[in-house]
Amino acid sequence: MAQAIEIERKFLVLDSSYREQAFSSSRICQGYICSMRGRTVRVRIRDGKGYLTIKGASNESGTSRYEWEHELPLSEAEELMKLCEPGMIDKTRYLVKCGTHTFEVDEFYGANEGLVIAEVELADENEPFERPAFLGEEVTGQVKYYNSFLMKTPYKDWEENKKQSEYPL
Numbered sequence: 001m002a003q004a005i006e007i008e009r010k011f012l013v014l015d016s017s018y019r020e021q022a023f024s025s026s027r028i029c030q031g032y033i034c035s036m037r038g039r040t041v042r043v044r045i046r047d048g049k050g051y052l053t054i055k056g057a058s059n060e061s062g063t064s065r066y067e068w069e070h071e072l073p074l075s076e077a078e079e080l081m082k083l084c085e086p087g088m089i090d091k092t093r094y095l096v097k098c099g100t101h102t103f104e105v106d107e108f109y110g111a112n113e114g115l116v117i118a119e120v121e122l123a124d125e126n127e128p129f130e131r132p133a134f135l136g137e138e139v140t141g142q143v144k145y146y147n148s149f150l151m152k153t154p155y156k157d158w159e160e161n162k163k164q165s166e167y168p169l
Helices: 017-021 074-081 147-152 159-166
Strands: 005-013 024-036 039-046 049-058 064-072 089-098 101-108 116-121 135-138
Touching (some): 017 089, 024 074, 024 147, 039 074, 039 147, 049 074, 089 147
Antiparallel strands (some): 005 064, 005 135, 024 039, 049 064, 089 101, 101 116
């Protein structure tokens, strides 16, 4: 099997306009059998199907890393979920076409409520792409936005978010 390299860039999302622009959406539940820095083994249930994904360490810029994914029967994914570390990721993924690319916009729930991240997969790290108006700050390579990190340190527990909720505007 040839090595599969995932090249993607991540952005915070400024507003909810992605919902109206989406051509598809699905609920995703995922857990991690292994969430060590540099290697993760993830179990995901999406649209009644299961997936097992293994990811390697990101390169220096955080834009690319090894990724292997295999579809599983739902029953097997449900059994593997029982082996996962504490903390699940629950989100809706919206697919939004912009130019020749499709953006995956993840709206998180539960302990990560309030966080919305958009990702675009590229063929090359320097590939140009059209940016939808809802894209905010780029967070590519910032570990705190990785799902495996959010599982252990949820968005609601981040110090900057605690301070904001203590002192409402």
